[in-house]
Amino acid sequence: xxxxxxxxxxxxxAADFEAAFAELQHWSEATDQAIExxxxxxxxDVAARGDAAVLEYTRRFDALDAPSVxxxxxxxxxxxxxxxxxxxxxxxxxxxxxxxxxRYHERQREACGRSWQYRDEDGTLLGQKVxxxxxxxxxxxxxKAAYPSSVLMNAIPAQVAGVGExxxxxxxxxxxxxxxxxxxxAVAGVHRAFTIGGAQAVGALAHGTATVxxxxxxxxxxxxxxxxxxxxxxxxxxxxxxxxPSEILVLADGSTPADWVAMDLFSQAEHDELAxxxxxxxxxxxxDAVAAAIDRLLPMLPRRDVIRASLEGRGALVHTRSMxxxxxxxxxxxxxxxxxxxxxxxxxxxxxxxAGAIFLGAYTSESLGDYCAGxxxxxxxxxxxxxxxxxxxxxxxxxxSLIEVSAAGAATLGPIAAELAYGxxxxxxxxxxxxxxxxxxxxxxxxxGAA
Amino acid sequence: xxxxxxxxxxxxxAADFEAAFAELQHWSEATDQAIExxxxxxxxDVAARGDAAVLEYTRRFDALDAPSVxxxxxxxxxxxxxxxxxxxxxxxxxxxxxxxxxRYHERQREACGRSWQYRDEDGTLLGQKVxxxxxxxxxxxxxKAAYPSSVLMNAIPAQVAGVGExxxxxxxxxxxxxxxxxxxxAVAGVHRAFTIGGAQAVGALAHGTATVxxxxxxxxxxxxxxxxxxxxxxxxxxxxxxxxPSEILVLADGSTPADWVAMDLFSQAEHDELAxxxxxxxxxxxxDAVAAAIDRLLPMLPRRDVIRASLEGRGALVHTRSMxxxxxxxxxxxxxxxxxxxxxxxxxxxxxxxAGAIFLGAYTSESLGDYCAGxxxxxxxxxxxxxxxxxxxxxxxxxxSLIEVSAAGAATLGPIAAELAYGxxxxxxxxxxxxxxxxxxxxxxxxxGAA
Numbered sequence: 001x002x003x004x005x006x007x008x009x010x011x012x013x014a015a016d017f018e019a020a021f022a023e024l025q026h027w028s029e030a031t032d033q034a035i036e037x038x039x040x041x042x043x044x045d046v047a048a049r050g051d052a053a054v055l056e057y058t059r060r061f062d063a064l065d066a067p068s069v070x071x072x073x074x075x076x077x078x079x080x081x082x083x084x085x086x087x088x089x090x091x092x093x094x095x096x097x098x099x100x101x102x103r104y105h106e107r108q109r110e111a112c113g114r115s116w117q118y119r120d121e122d123g124t125l126l127g128q129k130v131x132x133x134x135x136x137x138x139x140x141x142x143x144k145a146a147y148p149s150s151v152l153m154n155a156i157p158a159q160v161a162g163v164g165e166x167x168x169x170x171x172x173x174x175x176x177x178x179x180x181x182x183x184x185x186a187v188a189g190v191h192r193a194f195t196i197g198g199a200q201a202v203g204a205l206a207h208g209t210a211t212v213x214x215x216x217x218x219x220x221x222x223x224x225x226x227x228x229x230x231x232x233x234x235x236x237x238x239x240x241x242x243x244x245p246s247e248i249l250v251l252a253d254g255s256t257p258a259d260w261v262a263m264d265l266f267s268q269a270e271h272d273e274l275a276x277x278x279x280x281x282x283x284x285x286x287x288d289a290v291a292a293a294i295d296r297l298l299p300m301l302p303r304r305d306v307i308r309a310s311l312e313g314r315g316a317l318v319h320t321r322s323m324x325x326x327x328x329x330x331x332x333x334x335x336x337x338x339x340x341x342x343x344x345x346x347x348x349x350x351x352x353x354x355a356g357a358i359f360l361g362a363y364t365s366e367s368l369g370d371y372c373a374g375x376x377x378x379x380x381x382x383x384x385x386x387x388x389x390x391x392x393x394x395x396x397x398x399x400x401s402l403i404e405v406s407a408a409g410a411a412t413l414g415p416i417a418a419e420l421a422y423g424x425x426x427x428x429x430x431x432x433x434x435x436x437x438x439x440x441x442x443x444x445x446x447x448x449g450a451a
Numbered sequence: 452x453x454x455x456x457x458x459x460x461x462x463x464x465a466a467d468f469e470a471a472f473a474e475l476q477h478w479s480e481a482t483d484q485a486i487e488x489x490x491x492x493x494x495x496d497v498a499a500r501g502d503a504a505v506l507e508y509t510r511r512f513d514a515l516d517a518p519s520v521x522x523x524x525x526x527x528x529x530x531x532x533x534x535x536x537x538x539x540x541x542x543x544x545x546x547x548x549x550x551x552x553x554r555y556h557e558r559q560r561e562a563c564g565r566s567w568q569y570r571d572e573d574g575t576l577l578g579q580k581v582x583x584x585x586x587x588x589x590x591x592x593x594x595k596a597a598y599p600s601s602v603l604m605n606a607i608p609a610q611v612a613g614v615g616e617x618x619x620x621x622x623x624x625x626x627x628x629x630x631x632x633x634x635x636x637a638v639a640g641v642h643r644a645f646t647i648g649g650a651q652a653v654g655a656l657a658h659g660t661a662t663v664x665x666x667x668x669x670x671x672x673x674x675x676x677x678x679x680x681x682x683x684x685x686x687x688x689x690x691x692x693x694x695x696p697s698e699i700l701v702l703a704d705g706s707t708p709a710d711w712v713a714m715d716l717f718s719q720a721e722h723d724e725l726a727x728x729x730x731x732x733x734x735x736x737x738x739d740a741v742a743a744a745i746d747r748l749l750p751m752l753p754r755r756d757v758i759r760a761s762l763e764g765r766g767a768l769v770h771t772r773s774m775x776x777x778x779x780x781x782x783x784x785x786x787x788x789x790x791x792x793x794x795x796x797x798x799x800x801x802x803x804x805x806a807g808a809i810f811l812g813a814y815t816s817e818s819l820g821d822y823c824a825g826x827x828x829x830x831x832x833x834x835x836x837x838x839x840x841x842x843x844x845x846x847x848x849x850x851x852s853l854i855e856v857s858a859a860g861a862a863t864l865g866p867i868a869a870e871l872a873y874g875x876x877x878x879x880x881x882x883x884x885x886x887x888x889x890x891x892x893x894x895x896x897x898x899x900g901a902a
Contacts, residue, residue, distance in 0.1 A: 405824060
């Protein structure tokens, strides 16, 4: 009646490990040409016709008929009313989570978000000025997969960065609004909110319409249409990473109750059938215990079918020779979420080079990080933790270099710049530096200059 | 014989200013479908056939025949020999520039590149660990537009970040090597160098071949093939921004010698006919003086034809009502290079919100910044300074969140996480938190869970 979960069992000592590991890592997002073409059409239409196009697509795709885009705006009072209407326990949970997320991101701003400058010995001032973005758009999925925690995780770092205006878009198919999403917007300091979604919402934010203001960056998760639209408007506006399926990798030394680890694997797998849950452990008996816990606990969970499909399709229990080898394999995977479920997490942490977020010790379930520990839950997926970072305050700031060269500095730097500029065949660069010297030398003709 | 340069003259007081300004800002990169298709083919071929494909395309596109990709590697001794072979003045200029760029980026690492953590009142540890990328690829254009300064500006921040291996690729059409480029690689700490270029080099770095190691990120400028290839491999590896034409905006109060400002406008215009040079000034007589300087100085410059085409096609001298208005217009443009050529640069700097680099005062020519002041010359173009930053140490580092929740912390955070997880219909998330509570409550069925 409940067949055991056929999760892959691998061993690093097996001859075919590398082949099996490569297969496990393989994931490629199919690009759907039909979606690409429809998104291109929608974006062009929104750019050309603005509000009229947004209204039309909202009617068509969300079955939501409105007389104007202005009628789709949810005012601050309505957001606050949603918050006030929540059950007390839910409101308290939302506010506690927001407070902790805000506090973490304030620390992040202190650690890396400040302007700096120095003067060198010839009086030249050098530095970098850090400023918030003027206006950002937060895309929040609507319908079935409405995640109020995503509102917090996107809007709070923007707010902490000092973004002037945070504009949220959230589709409300057939007009159904999710109270927890609106309440989260109130808690997180969203300035304006529109019940629009899909590629048309991304287009409205990127190009601006008579009603929806053009933003400088768009963040937040969405379906294939939203992802395609974000890719296409990138350059006109900034975007965050396009996320792949969610992943967890658990490094276990066998000291954590097997039920806890099984539930952590489930908590990733329940997102979606393509989500990936992997457990690495040098203790074969522990892997057996987790496998048994999986079979025992799964039938109790409402999302058991999704979890089973995910674990059987993309999950794995991997027997390693040692914790050191497990760490090395984790670095090859560069997982989004990495749990170090060990009695000595601080021993292994220094060996871990690539991960979106590292959860240390048996008590640190990934789900605490998803909601309320403080760090962001928007993390690099599909191995991109090798080169990218969690969403943070820094994503809502940008830097400008500052240079103020004194007359003395220009006399020191001018000949260096001129020498290199002539070497590159850029005479105007050289002359701009030389004109500022106390005695302007005659112009040289560089070898590569076509006089 | 030398007709005056027909540079656009605008005035913010004119009725048609907004229309003229919109036209001035308009620039869109045409996507060449033929290039896109050839690049897709080349990348797929390099991914499938590795070294053999790289060799074949290098033979075809660079007229460079080699027995193996290994034969295209330039060893560290050859890089050092290029440095040793430079004229003394050129070598000194290169080394001085590198030292200043290194020093600036070391300050940058100190200011924003360090790990941090804190413990909250329930003993939970929170923080962020900053680590360098393992391996990066630096693309350096070859042939006519060989810029050794680009080698410094890409490789030094990577080196300062602590990147384990910096791999340079530079095409050498017909085997012609640029000694200054190789010397710059030696100075900047490049670990390996290959004389390959184009989409095939980007493909080799992204996928790895038997000889060229796969990297985690690719930075550096290139032609349309390189830009297209970088866009396509993005996701598998990180990339820097795809640069548009270079731009300078000069805010002048009329106190800088007109010749200096004219030469600064030239130094941008000489890059390329699509480069953009704009001067904003509230003093009409000063604009006339700069226009006269342009006509007088242009004939002396070897690259005068490119400069003229750039100034006439995309340049402008704009008369503003005030310096304050000039600053506001500058913020609308968000220029790559922004010179504040004023006797009071510190008065205007706080008004300037968006720019890649800000050059303060008459002595700070943009060309000093291009080569040797210290800050990076890889800057956001085409208005992207609204949301992005100069290339820096931070581009060669990534961050991982750290969370270690104590038993007491799990007891505090668990109910919050569970409440929100049930609210989102994610029961496994809720149970993973609840299993870690001192007294595990019975499971709830969330309203959206399909039990």
